Structure formats: C-alpha cells, structure tokens
Amino acid sequence: MDKEVFTKNEKNIISFLKGVKNVSTIGIFPKGFFTSHILECALFLFFLAIYINNRFVNQKKIAEIERQKNELQDLKYEALTRSSELIGVSRHSQVKDLILKQGIELEEADKPAYNLND
Numbered sequence: 623m624d625k626e627v628f629t630k631n632e633k634n635i636i637s638f639l640k641g642v643k644n645v646s647t648i649g650i651f652p653k654g655f656f657t658s659h660i661l662e663c664a665l666f667l668f669f670l671a672i673y674i675n676n677r678f679v680n681q682k683k684i685a686e687i688e689r690q691k692n693e694l695q696d697l698k699y700e701a702l703t704r705s706s707e708l709i710g711v712s713r714h715s716q717v718k719d720l721i722l723k724q725g726i727e728l729e730e731a732d733k734p735a736y737n738l739n740d
Contacts, residue, residue: 721728
C-alpha cells in the first residue's frame with residue numbers, strides 16, 4: 623500500500639476543506655442549508671464584495687482629500703509669503719531708494735492728487 627505524502631500546506635488545506643464540509647454537522651447550519659439557500663448566499667457574497675469595494679474606494683478618496691488639504695495649506699502659506707514680500711518691496715521708501723539707485727530722474731509730486739470728475 624502506497625502512503626500518500628503531503629506537504630504541510632497541503633495538509634492544512636485538506637483539514638480546512640474537511641472542516642468546511644463538516645460545518646453542517648456541528649449544528650450551526652442544518653443539513654442541506656447551503657444547497658437550499660444558494661441564491662441568498664450568492665447575494666450575500668455579492669453585496670459583501672460591493673461593500674468591501676465601496677469601503678476601499680472611499681478610503682482612497684479620503685486619503686486624496688487629506689493630501690489636497692495639505693497641499694492647499696502649503697499654497698496658502700506660500701501666497702502669504704509672496705504677499706508680504708510684495709508689500710515689502712513696494713513700500714514708498716523702497717521704491718524711492720530703487721529709483722535713486724537706477725539714476726532715474728523722477729521727483730515726488732508737491733501737490734496732492736485730485737479727482738477730475740469733481
């Protein structure tokens with residue numbers, strides 16, 4: 623008589639399949655439960671797959687939203703930095719010094735500006 627030699631993985635698979643086969647004998651499900659309720663079981667598995675897929679898609683969307691929030695915050699800080707640099711460069715004294723350095727012959731107005739529509 624030849625003895626069949628199984629690897630450890632094969633033995634685990636065989637014992638798992640025997641356990642699945644004998645699940646109806648331990649009293650959880652009556653005999654013939656799966657065969658008489660095959661449609662319900664298939665629907666359950668279908669909706670379970672949809673649920674898992676939906677959860678995965680939503681987790682990806684939440685991660686994308688978090689990434690975009692962080693990117694938006696970085697862009698806000700960068701815009702604030704650029705705005706403060708622009709305000710610093712466009713100060714009256716800075717513009718006056720730049721005009722003097724460039725040698726442009728401009729003078730400040732002696733009279734205040736007035737509106738022509740009045």
